[in-house]
Amino acid sequence: MAELINRVNAYFRKIYGKINNRNDMERKLFSKGSKLSIRIFRFILLSCMCFVVLYPIVYMVSISVRDPRDLYDPTIIWVPKHWTLSNFSTLLGTLNYFKLLVNTVIIASIGTVLNVISCSLAGYGFAKFKFKLRNLAFAMVLFTIIIPPQNVSIPLYMQYRQFDYFGIGQFFGLFIGQPLTTNLLNTPFTLYIPAALGMGIRSGLFIYIFRQFFRGMPKELEDAAYIDGCGIMKTFVKIILPNAVPAIVSCVLFSFVWYWNDFFLTSMYFNEPQTLSTALATLQDTLRSMGFDFYSNPFIIVTQMQAACIMTIAPLLIIYIFLQRFFTESIERTGIVG
Amino acid sequence: MKQKKFKLTISRKKSIAGILFISPWLLGFLGLFLRSIISSIQYSVCDVKITTNGLVLAYKGFANYLNAFIVDLHFVQYLTNQISSMLYYVPVILGFSLFMAVVMNAKFKGRTFVRAVFFLPVIAGSGIILSIMQGDAMSQSIISGARSSMLFKTTELQLILLQSGLRSDIVSFIMGMVSGIFNLSWKSGLQIILFIAGLQTVPQQLYESAHIEGATAWEAFWMITFPMITPILMVSLIYTIIDGFTDFSNNVMQYIQSFGQQLNFSYSSTLSWIYFIIVFVIIGIVYAVINKKIVYTVD
Numbered sequence: 001m002a003e004l005i006n007r008v009n010a011y012f013r014k015i016y017g018k019i020n021n022r023n024d025m026e027r028k029l030f031s032k033g034s035k036l037s038i039r040i041f042r043f044i045l046l047s048c049m050c051f052v053v054l055y056p057i058v059y060m061v062s063i064s065v066r067d068p069r070d071l072y073d074p075t076i077i078w079v080p081k082h083w084t085l086s087n088f089s090t091l092l093g094t095l096n097y098f099k100l101l102v103n104t105v106i107i108a109s110i111g112t113v114l115n116v117i118s119c120s121l122a123g124y125g126f127a128k129f130k131f132k133l134r135n136l137a138f139a140m141v142l143f144t145i146i147i148p149p150q151n152v153s154i155p156l157y158m159q160y161r162q163f164d165y166f167g168i169g170q171f172f173g174l175f176i177g178q179p180l181t182t183n184l185l186n187t188p189f190t191l192y193i194p195a196a197l198g199m200g201i202r203s204g205l206f207i208y209i210f211r212q213f214f215r216g217m218p219k220e221l222e223d224a225a226y227i228d229g230c231g232i233m234k235t236f237v238k239i240i241l242p243n244a245v246p247a248i249v250s251c252v253l254f255s256f257v258w259y260w261n262d263f264f265l266t267s268m269y270f271n272e273p274q275t276l277s278t279a280l281a282t283l284q285d286t287l288r289s290m291g292f293d294f295y296s297n298p299f300i301i302v303t304q305m306q307a308a309c310i311m312t313i314a315p316l317l318i319i320y321i322f323l324q325r326f327f328t329e330s331i332e333r334t335g336i337v338g
Numbered sequence: 339m340k341q342k343k344f345k346l347t348i349s350r351k352k353s354i355a356g357i358l359f360i361s362p363w364l365l366g367f368l369g370l371f372l373r374s375i376i377s378s379i380q381y382s383v384c385d386v387k388i389t390t391n392g393l394v395l396a397y398k399g400f401a402n403y404l405n406a407f408i409v410d411l412h413f414v415q416y417l418t419n420q421i422s423s424m425l426y427y428v429p430v431i432l433g434f435s436l437f438m439a440v441v442m443n444a445k446f447k448g449r450t451f452v453r454a455v456f457f458l459p460v461i462a463g464s465g466i467i468l469s470i471m472q473g474d475a476m477s478q479s480i481i482s483g484a485r486s487s488m489l490f491k492t493t494e495l496q497l498i499l500l501q502s503g504l505r506s507d508i509v510s511f512i513m514g515m516v517s518g519i520f521n522l523s524w525k526s527g528l529q530i531i532l533f534i535a536g537l538q539t540v541p542q543q544l545y546e547s548a549h550i551e552g553a554t555a556w557e558a559f560w561m562i563t564f565p566m567i568t569p570i571l572m573v574s575l576i577y578t579i580i581d582g583f584t585d586f587s588n589n590v591m592q593y594i595q596s597f598g599q600q601l602n603f604s605y606s607s608t609l610s611w612i613y614f615i616i617v618f619v620i621i622g623i624v625y626a627v628i629n630k631k632i633v634y635t636v637d
Contacts, residue, residue: 052523119363129352140367208576306565
């Protein structure tokens with residue numbers, strides 16, 4: 001009898017085991033199938049999108065590596081017959097490339113660092129503290145994003161020409177006899193001062209981004225730090241900032257790119273081209289002064305312009321590929337649950 | 339007793355700390371921005387004449403502001419057109435970029451490459467590169483007629499489709515889609531990166547527990563990802579609205595600029611102030627309506 005029960009049990013176990021196994025198999029097959037279809041869908045979607053985005057860039061590269069005479073050959077659309085890197089090598093001299101590259105890196109990095117510091121401070125202030133007129137002040141932050149820099153450039157130009165240190169110079173003027181002013185034009189301070197005061201290129205947007213990220217952080221984080229004896233500033237630097245890495249990275253990226261690409265402000269405040277973008281904006285005039293007119297030598301102009309574009313954005317791409325690691329690495333969450 | 343009087347309460351201390359945190363911004367706002375916009379407003383209520391001594395202003399009141407609405411035939415029309423086109427521009431950009439960010443946030447081979455590609459619009463879509471690309475489109479057509487230009491001319495594709503025997507209305511529909519996708523992917527670079535950064539901050543435990551409870555990916559997206567990302571959605575929304583309105587290629591901005599180029603600074607600054615205040619009011623309305631629905635995990 002006992003043997004029979006055992007056999008029946010074994011039998012049922014076998015059947016159920018099989019059913020269970022089959023269900024597992026089916027589930028696996030099904031999820032494999034759906035995963036595969038997701039992968040195929042993703043592949044098609046992303047390759048179409050990449051094509052759309054890359055099309056103009058690839059075209060740019062294709063123009064920049066061809067000899068000018070290949071431009072008016074109707075049989076050539078993408079792949080040039082006469083490959084050449086001479087466009088790039090002549091531009092090294094024409095643009096004064098390496099000097100301007102170093103200069104651009106310096107201006108863009110200092111501007112970015114100052115911008116991100118001032119914006120993260122302001123973003124934290126708006127996110128976590130209550131004070132009078134906070135909402136009005138924040139509305140003004142949004143207002144600064146709306147006004148394009150072109151709109152306030154002429155008054156700012158006047159102000160930098162006789163910079164009075166926000167009225168302090170005027171105050172000293174009461175004692176010295178004439179107001180204490182400095183001409184900031186043609187110095188990089190015309191870019192650094194607004195950046196350090198949260199008025200750099202699209203600073204309002206960065207303040208907003210930081211505020212939203214900081215607001216999402218649990219209050220317990222700060223409270224724990226306060227209880228452990230951290231001051232407000234130390235809490236911000238040691239606890240809050242390390243948890244906001246994605247926000248910092250994206251703001252650094254955008255800010256760097258916009259300082260790098262800016263040619264409005266730099267050409268406004270500097271007489272000589274100081275950055276690659278300004279040199280690029282004036283490249284056609286430079287080439288004309290060297291005897292390459294657009295109407296007599298259009299092909300040289302076009303290939304040189306495209307090559308110069310590549311040389312301007314290539315360093316940015318390289319920096320991005322290094323920085324974007326911070327996006328993909330999973331950010332370590334804090335030990336607070338809930 | 340006296341000591342107690344000077345002791346600050348915690349909330350008072352915190353509000354002072356808050357003001358200290360925003361003080362650099364405040365100084366910049368008052369010292370640089372406000373001073374500049376005040377003189378810009380001055381231009382709009384004055385007659386501005388350029389003389390050898392610089393700009394000379396003569397007060398003439400708010401006549402310009404009235405003229406913009408009563409006399410000017412184009413401004414109000416451009417303005418309403420711009421506002422109505424924003425009604426579909428903004429949701430489409432936001433939906434597309436959120437979708438792309440979710441797709442790109444998953445782990446797959448070649449992710450680094452794809453993300454680098456989608457950063458290109460941010461790099462090349464601003465400043466001088468874009469204007470050279472557009473300028474080159476012009477110079478190209480001078481050189482060799484209808485050669486495909488920088489900004490994705492779809493004429494070749496159109497020809498192929500027409501020759502393959504499709505009806506012309508279907509072809510024009512497809513062409514509209516193609517050029518729409520092109521514009522979309524070039525306009526939403528920043529939003530995609532913002533969304534990716536936002537997705538990174540969603541705690542993984544939430545997805546794990548949802549998975550154990552039996553939620554599908556679709557449910558997890560609407561129950562977890564979407565609410566958690568609403569703060570970033572808000573930034574992207576505001577940015578998209580502002581970017582659309584203040585893009586120098588749109589009709590209103592070009593109209594305003596055309597007066598600046600005619601050296602009519604007074605009227606151009608009047609128009610720009612009317613325009614910016616309208617944009618500001620729109621943003622205020624959007625902010626007030628949506629801000630209540632945003633999920634902040636803490637407060």
